Amino acid sequence: GGVALVIDGKALGHVLEQGMHHAIVRLGSVCSSVVCCRSTPVQKQQVVKTMKEALPIRTLAIGDGANDVAMIQEAHVGFGVMGNEGMQAVMSSDFVIGQFRFLKRALLLHGRWNYLRTGL
Structure with missing residues (x-):
């Protein structure tokens, strides 16, 4: 921890x-x-x-609203979370998830798979 x-x-x-x-x-x-x-x-x-x-x-930023756009764009990797605050964060991000709870799977599973695929 x-x-x-x-x-x-x-x-x-x-x-x-x-x-x-x-x-x-x-x-x-x-x-x-x-x-x-x-x-x-x-x-x-x-x-x-x-x-x-x-x-x-490497930096990762996660946001769900217009107030997070600058942070998402500044980071090496940006995740936009679809939600009630509009689509600005989603449109400016590298990856989109439907809910915050999907982030763990996106990073740990798909991130590892992507690393293995591009590293070979």
């Missing part, structure tokens, strides 16, 4: 406004995942961009 970082928009705003991007990178780099909640679209995008630029990692 890994450690996850969960940060809300208010705390994230303070970190980003103070130019403490390095703090998010250092903390996020020891976590298996980073979850930003109650954040603005710009904050979400900044977190993904900061992690991409600072670390040799």
Whole structure:
């Protein structure tokens, strides 16, 4: 089991406004995942961009509404979830799932199959 970082928009705003991007990178780099909640679209995008630029990692963003589009487009891989918030996230994503619960199968099963197929 890994450690996850969960940060809300208010705390994230303070970190980003103070130019403490390095703090998010250092903390996020020891976590298996980073979850930003109650954040603005710009904050979400900044977190993904900061992690991409600072670390040799691949980023994945998951969203279900128009407020997630910038984050999805910034990430290496974007998942759009079909839902009640419109089709903007779905239209701007690399992959589409019907519900959040389908993400596990998409990543663990289909992701592995794709890796095996392209790696041979």
